[in-house]
Amino acid sequence: MPGNTLYIVVPCYNEEEVLPETARRLGDKLRALMAAGKIGPRSRVLFVNDGSKDKTWEIIERLHREDGLMCGVDLTRNRGHQNALLAGLMTAKDRADMVISMDADLQDDVDAADAMVDKYLDGVDIVYGVRSSRKKDTFFKRTTAEGFYRMMDLLGAETVFNHADYRLMSKRALEGLAQFTEVNLFLRGIVPMIGYRTDTVEYERGERFAGESKYPLKKMLAFALEGVTSLSVRPLRMITGLGFLVFLISLIMILYNVVRWATGNTVAGWASLACSVWFIGGLILLSLGVIGEYLGKLYLESKDRPRFLIREVLDGETDQKDS
Numbered sequence: 274m275p276g277n278t279l280y281i282v283v284p285c286y287n288e289e290e291v292l293p294e295t296a297r298r299l300g301d302k303l304r305a306l307m308a309a310g311k312i313g314p315r316s317r318v319l320f321v322n323d324g325s326k327d328k329t330w331e332i333i334e335r336l337h338r339e340d341g342l343m344c345g346v347d348l349t350r351n352r353g354h355q356n357a358l359l360a361g362l363m364t365a366k367d368r369a370d371m372v373i374s375m376d377a378d379l380q381d382d383v384d385a386a387d388a389m390v391d392k393y394l395d396g397v398d399i400v401y402g403v404r405s406s407r408k409k410d411t412f413f414k415r416t417t418a419e420g421f422y423r424m425m426d427l428l429g430a431e432t433v434f435n436h437a438d439y440r441l442m443s444k445r446a447l448e449g450l451a452q453f454t455e456v457n458l459f460l461r462g463i464v465p466m467i468g469y470r471t472d473t474v475e476y477e478r479g480e481r482f483a484g485e486s487k488y489p490l491k492k493m494l495a496f497a498l499e500g501v502t503s504l505s506v507r508p509l510r511m512i513t514g515l516g517f518l519v520f521l522i523s524l525i526m527i528l529y530n531v532v533r534w535a536t537g538n539t540v541a542g543w544a545s546l547a548c549s550v551w552f553i554g555g556l557i558l559l560s561l562g563v564i565g566e567y568l569g570k571l572y573l574e575s576k577d578r579p580r581f582l583i584r585e586v587l588d589g590e591t592d593q594k595d596s
């Protein structure tokens with residue numbers, strides 16, 4: 274029988290509007306699961322404050338004072354969703370037997386946690402929360418998000434379709450994750466690489482409870498680029514393919530020109546010449562850009578900088594710092 278202490282990890286960036294409600298619902302959920310005997314008494318909710326500019330940390334401190342189930346980790350600055358999540362997961366790993374990660378805005382159905390815990394108790398190590406529909410998302414969010422998964426697939430970054438970062442991981446799966454030391458972090462792509470028994474739980478994704486999305490289009494595009502370039506080298510290979518294709522075309526063009534010249538038909542068109550100069554120029558710049566992307570990644574990885582720094586841990590036991 275595996276241990277059954279559950280931690281729910283929630284990254285928070287400027288979430289003062291939703292936090293009290295999120296804490297209330299997660300607290301109720303933990304208590305209900307404890308009462309049902311599915312999780313142990315040391316289970317907690319762990320909020321990670323990702324360098325918020327509003328009162329998020331003050332609220333977490335207050336929640337911790339009022340309710341022993343609520344814990345917090347304060348990062349030294351904003352490091353982005355993925356790093357904040359990792360900080361929470363790594364902090365929870367040493368204290369819990371299973372960890373569920375969830376957004377602060379209650380878009381992930383809290384009730385799906387029951388099914389996740391059940392699967393864990395059946396021996397599953399990673400349970401992915403998969404969105405059954407996006408009816409409540411705006412048309413724009415839905416099409417861009419689904420386009421995101423398709424593009425990721427096309428570019429060779431394998432992810433679980435319609436799965437965000439709502440998932441349960443066992444202690445040993447987290448220990449596996451800890452061994453992936455990459456700085457360019459894209460958890461959705463790395464978690465499937467861990468292995469073990471996995472399963473999915475479907476849930477309906479609701480609207481943001483309050484406040485606005487911390488993922489505007491600009492961040493989403495950056496996230497997609499990050500995902501592709503940290504998971505797959507297919508774009509580099511595509512460039513090779515493209516280069517090969519252009520080379521073939523140029524061979525045909527040479528042949529064609531020679532034939533034209535031999536038949537005395539050499540009224541060379543300026544337009545086609547100009548076009549090809551632009552085309553080749555664009556192609557070279559694009560290719561250089563892609564190579565630059567990977568080179569940049571390599572540069573950052575080689576520095577081996579810490580992915581997050583913890584200012585303070587509120588868990589009623591220790592105050593420890595790590596990275």
Ligand code: UDP
Pocket residue numbers: 283284285286287288323351352353354357358375376377378380485486487488
């Ligand atoms: N988040 C974070 N750091 C950031 C941006 C976002 O920790 O720099 C958290 C945020 O508080 C939320 C989660 O990541 O809990 C997902 O963000 P959001 O709900 O804004 O994204 P969306 O659901 O719109 O994609």
Ligand code: MG
Pocket residue numbers: 376378380481486
């Ligand atoms: Mg959200």
